Each structure stands twice: as C-alpha cells, then as structure tokens.
Amino acid sequence: MPELPEVETLRRLLEAHVIGRTIRAVRLSGQKLREPVSPQLSRRLKGRRFLGARRHGKYLLLDLDGGRTLVSHLGMSGRWLFQARPPGEDMPHVHARFHFMDGSQLWFQDTRRFGLLHLAPTSRLSQDRHLVDLGPDPVSNPLSGIALSLMAKSSRLSVKAFLLDQKRVAGIGNIYASEILHRAGVDPRVRAGRLNAGLWEAIAREIGFVLLEAIERSGTTFDMYRTLWNEPGGYGDQLRVYDRSGAPCRRCGTAIRRIVQGARSTFFCPGCQTAGGPGTRKRVPSPAPSRDLARPGAVRRSSPPRRGQILKNSQG
DNA sequence: ATCCTATCCTGTAGGC
C-alpha cells in the first residue's frame, strides 16, 4: 500500500542517486502488470538519461532526455530498488531491470502486479490517461479546508471514501485516510457533504501534517513497501489506528474498531472520532451499512483546484 | 452524474 509518503520517499532517493545516470539497457520480464508493459520500452529507453524525478499523488514520473517520461505506479506491492553493485543472487517478481553505464542497476519489483510502467511524451504528460483525472497533490499544493468543503459539497460518499478518491485528492490511501480522520477527530462514516467547514479545516490540516510527518520517516512499511535500499519505512510505530483494532486509543483509551467500507478496512476510535468532530459526543448513523469486524485481540497481519495544472509544481 | 461492486494478483494466515 504505497501511498504519497512512500512514493515521495522514493522520489527523493531516486533524485539523489539515480537522476543523471544513462541507461545502457533495460530488461523486461514480459509479465503483464496492471496493463502490459510495452515491449518497445527497452528500445526507447536505451541510451537515455534520467533528467528528473517528479511525483503526483501516488504516481512517480521519471523524465528522460529525448522528450519522454516514464510514468510509474507501485500498485499494492511495487518497489524501486537500486544497487550500485548488483548482488549475485536473483530476486523474484522483478519486471524491469535498468542497467546503467557505470554498472549500477535499478529494478522495478512488483509481487502482486498491480503496478504500472508506461512511457509518455513529457510535453503532453498532463493529458496522459493515467494522470488527467487526478485531483491536486496535497503536498505540492496544500489544500485549504474551504477547497475541500467546496469539493465535497454535494457528495454522498463517506468522508473516508472521499479521501481515498484520487480524482478529488491524489495520494491518500487506506492507511493514511484512517490516520488523518483519527487526528481530525472525525467519524469515517459521516457523509463528506455533511461535514461543516471547521471539520474540513481540521482534515486539511491533518492531511498536511500526517503526510509530511510520514515523509520525514520515509513512509510506512506495513507489509511490502521498501525504500530504494530495500529498507522498511519508519512511520509504522506512529500509526494511531491503522491495524490496531481492539487496542486502546492513544488519545482517549477507547478500543479501536475495525469496520469495512467499500470492501476496505477502516480503523477508527469510536470514543473520540465523531460526526461533529472533537469534543462532540453525538453519534450519527452511518451513510452506508458498515459491518463491525473488530475481533478483540486478533491482530490481522500483515479555492478548488483546477484540472490541467496538476503536473505543475509537482516536485514534492 | 454519481456511487458501488467485482476484478485483477500473490503471499500468508487460519481452519480443519
């Protein structure tokens, strides 16, 4: 579940260690990812140099000379791994190996193959079909509460589902959505269109806070995610609700609950996350039926933005 | 138009 902080961590590391290198060869596994990787990729990348690393939401954008950009997404289990001196042993599920002139290698590994590797013209990147519908990137262009509340105005989605929708805000996934709503004190089941401006202000603040704090710690390794050096991220012990069902809330002591929304887990504190935000106790009916699947003790493993501008200022 | 569900995929946890 790499989300914005994990991708930004990789972007920074790639910028520091891979940008400037020239590709000698690219070897592809031939396996289909989210969509087939073009067999032309190898030919088109040969001899090209990486010029820069950008990011929008969860998409990593690697610009090359020759006017093309490598658009990548990590899906559920994707990894970018760099070795100055490639190890002797092999690794499973490596779908692209970039061999650089100096002998170093960059690998794209993706066990579950929900990731994406695709080459697009740099000049028309914002029109690329994978990127064109993305909402604003909340780290490059911090969102105001006003902007969020305008976007949510007539939405019947739960606020959790709203935050997960990449067309509205790009980069928030299942882990950080729960964390953001916990910090904002907002019940994840409340419909987005019913939240008042003050709560959107709190959510906007926590989006920025949580994502930046997670970036500082190189992201969250819950399961698959690794940095460029194959190391886990350090934000895992900062998580307040995600995967903590049954454990006491660190703010009020109430047992954290797990529910399912849109076939995805949501973790929240029934004590201090309410429909009216911090300090209110009123319980509000859920917008959609949500089953309570918390099993105590059982720890499961493992101004509104405009379109067309999304790729500007995406340096992160 | 908006929202919801099923689908893709693999490794792993849990049940028997």
Added chain:
DNA sequence: TGCCTACAGGATAGGA
C-alpha cells in the same frame, strides 16, 4: 504437517 480458503487493497470497468 499439509491442503484449502479467505483476505489484504489501488485503480478501474461496468452496472445500478
């Protein structure tokens, strides 16, 4: 011990 099933979720196609 080992087989089998269920589950995890990002994005999206297609249905309601």
